[in-house]
Amino acid sequence: MSQNYTPEFKKKIVRLHEEEGRTYKSITAEYGVSKASISKWCSEFSKECQAKAQTNPDAPNEMELMKENLRLRKELEDARKENLFLKKAGGILCEGNRLEAYRFIEQHHKEFGVRWLLRRLGICPNAYYNYRKHRKADYYTQKEKIKEQIEEIYHSHNGVDGYRSMTAYLERRGYSYSQTTIRKYMNGELGLHSIVRPKKPGTKPGKPHKVFDNKLNQDFHADKPNQKWCTDFTYLFLRNGDVRYNCAIIDLYDRSVVASVTDKHITSDLAVRTLQKALDSQHLTKGGLLLHSDQGSQYTSKAFIEYCESVHVAQSMSKAGYPYDNAPMERYFNTLKNECTKLYEFRTDEELYQAVEEFAYVTYNHVRPHSYNGYRTPYQARTAA
Numbered sequence: 001m002s003q004n005y006t007p008e009f010k011k012k013i014v015r016l017h018e019e020e021g022r023t024y025k026s027i028t029a030e031y032g033v034s035k036a037s038i039s040k041w042c043s044e045f046s047k048e049c050q051a052k053a054q055t056n057p058d059a060p061n062e063m064e065l066m067k068e069n070l071r072l073r074k075e076l077e078d079a080r081k082e083n084l085f086l087k088k089a090g091g092i093l094c095e096g097n098r099l100e101a102y103r104f105i106e107q108h109h110k111e112f113g114v115r116w117l118l119r120r121l122g123i124c125p126n127a128y129y130n131y132r133k134h135r136k137a138d139y140y141t142q143k144e145k146i147k148e149q150i151e152e153i154y155h156s157h158n159g160v161d162g163y164r165s166m167t168a169y170l171e172r173r174g175y176s177y178s179q180t181t182i183r184k185y186m187n188g189e190l191g192l193h194s195i196v197r198p199k200k201p202g203t204k205p206g207k208p209h210k211v212f213d214n215k216l217n218q219d220f221h222a223d224k225p226n227q228k229w230c231t232d233f234t235y236l237f238l239r240n241g242d243v244r245y246n247c248a249i250i251d252l253y254d255r256s257v258v259a260s261v262t263d264k265h266i267t268s269d270l271a272v273r274t275l276q277k278a279l280d281s282q283h284l285t286k287g288g289l290l291l292h293s294d295q296g297s298q299y300t301s302k303a304f305i306e307y308c309e310s311v312h313v314a315q316s317m318s319k320a321g322y323p324y325d326n327a328p329m330e331r332y333f334n335t336l337k338n339e340c341t342k343l344y345e346f347r348t349d350e351e352l353y354q355a356v357e358e359f360a361y362v363t364y365n366h367v368r369p370h371s372y373n374g375y376r377t378p379y380q381a382r383t384a385a
Contacts (some may be wrong), residue, residue, distance in 0.1 A: 003072070004172045005033075005037075005133055010041045010045075011045065011339060013031065013033060013038055014038075014041050014042050014045045014066075015043055015066060016062060017038060017066060018042060018045075018063065018066040018072070018143060019067075019069045019070050019073075020073070021070050021074070022071065023040050024039070030196075031352075036076060036140040043106055045062075046063050049061050049063040049064070050063075050291050053305045058264055067198050076382060080110075081112050081116060082120075084112075084275075085112065085117075085120060088109075089121075098123075100342075101121050101304075102123075102128060104117070104129050104317060105117045105118070105121070105123075105128065107383075109272050114128075114287065114383065119279060143185070146170070146175060146177065146185060147185055147189065147190060148189060148191065149170060149173060149336065150170070150182070150185060150186050151177065151190060151192070152168050153166060153170070153373065154186070154192050157193070157339075158339070158343050159353075160192075160338060160339040160343075161181040161194055162194030163179055163182045163186050163187060163194075164179055164369075164371060165194075165368070165375070166182050167179045167182045167188055168375035169369070169376070169378075170182065171375075176292065189308045193231075195202065198241060198336070203304070210300045210305065211295055211317055211320075212284075212315040212316055212317045213316065213317070214292075214316055214317060214318060214319060215292075215314065216228065216230075216290065216292040216316045216325070218324070218325055218327070220327065220328055221225065221252065221254040222251070222252040223253075223255045224253060225251055225282075225382060226251060226253070226258075226288075226289060227250040227252075227253060227282055227288065227289065227290070228251070228253070228290045228336075229247065229249050229250065229251055229252065229258065229289065229290070229291050229328065229352060230250050230252060230291075230292045230326055230329045231247065231249040231250075231274065231275070231291060231293045231299075232248065232293060232296075232326055232329050232330070232333065233245055233246065233247050233270075233271075233293070233298065234246050234248075234295065234331040234333040234337075236262065236337070236341050236352060236356065237341075237346075238346050238347065238348075238349070238352060239345040239346055239347050240246070240347075244263065244264060244349065244352060245262065245264070245266040245270065246258070246260060246261070246262040246269055246333075246336075246356055247261050247262075247263075247264055247266075247270050247273075247274040247293075248260040248274070248333070248336075248360065249274055249275065249278045250332055251378075251382075252328060253382070254370075254372075254373055254378040254379075254381035255328060255332070255370050255372050255373065255376075255378050255381075256378035256379065256381075256382055257276035257332070257361065257364055257365055257378075258278040258282060258362040259274045259275070259277040260274070260280065260357055260360040260361070261273055262349075262352065262353045262356050264326035264349070266298065267298060268298045268299075268301035268303045268304045269298075269303070270298065271298040271299060271301075271304050272303060272304055272307045273308065275291070275308070275313070279311060279313075285311045289312075289313050289314065290313075290315075290316055291313050291314065291315055291316075292309065292317070292318070292325075292326060293315070293316075293317055293326065294317065294318045294323075294325075294326055295317050295318065295320050296319075299315070300317075301362075312318070331362075334370035335364070335368075336356065336359060336360070336364075339359070339363075339368075340359040340363075343354065352359065357378060364378070365377065366378075366379045
């Protein structure tokens with residue numbers, strides 16, 4: 001259905017195009033008038049002005065005035081651009097470096113316009129657009145190289161790395177990219193995802209035995225090494241289904257594993273041996289160390305409590321049935337299982353024990369980046385203290 005426009009509206013559209021230099025496209029987008037209508041109105045207005053000029057030669061030609069105003073506007077705009085250009089591009093003009101000129105165009109094309117800059121710098125449009133094309137090719141080449149690195153790291157680590165850890169590993173190889181970019185390449189384009197750690201099932205609070213207060217109170221930050229430790233047990237399995245038990249201790253300062261012992265039986269003796277191993281490895285002076293655990297019978301046993309007292313280690317315990325009170329240990333055991341023990345089958349105790357110790361003392365402490373340490377390894381965080 002055709003729409004009727006007033007003469008005033010038509011003249012306004014003509015003025016926007018002829019005097020202000022607006023393009024058909026921009027006028028159409030703003031006023032909803034077709035390009036054909038704009039062209040027709042401009043032609044009709046021009047003929048009308050010519051007819052008036054023939055009838056009255058002394059009267060000003062309105063169309064010519066519009067065009068003259070447009071010319072003056074362009075001259076003024078060119079002068080403004082030239083002044084600004086000389087301030088910003090003086091060094092490029094002196095050096096005559098074509099590559100720097102291309103980069104300048106990319107940085108400032110919104111201020112000056114690509115065509116104006118090409119004309120001012122005396123650059124052939126084909127030369128500039130060929131540069132853009134080749135630069136894009138370099139981008140895709142580099143992108144494929146990064147994706148190859150991601151795949152290599154991902155598969156060499158048995159698919160356990162997420163995009164955050166992957167970003168840290170790439171940084172070590174000299175590739176500096178944001179986590180957002182690595183996530184896009186890894187998850188979106190390559191379809192590689194880290195192992196999703198299942199939530200720990202809930203537990204019912206047990207009957208308290210000899211329990212210590214929760215002195216840690218979920219304050220998982222330590223100001224220095226060997227100030228706060230966490231400990232716990234976890235279940236591991238051999239190929240034939242036999243259960244083995246790992247007792248580990250981590251330092252809350254940098255999340256490093258200071259002791260890890262695996263045995264056939266979950267006893268207070270295993271807890272004592274693990275703590276003794278940790279103390280021996282750190283050469284600690286007596287006093288000042290807080291050890292946090294759950295309310296397991298191994299930690300509330302007489303043997304373990306007496307050993308802690310003998311080495312001046314203060315005990316702290318989670319509330320029964322609240323694993324979040326010992327969250328760093330839960331996190332470590334999830335990592336141990338998902339990135340080590342669940343990936344392989346162990347036929348003998350020796351195979352299992354060796355794999356767990358190598359993961360704890362080598363992979364976890366010295367290789368694997370940890371989010372708590374700003375994606376440094378625990379060893380890097382500890383040595384920087």
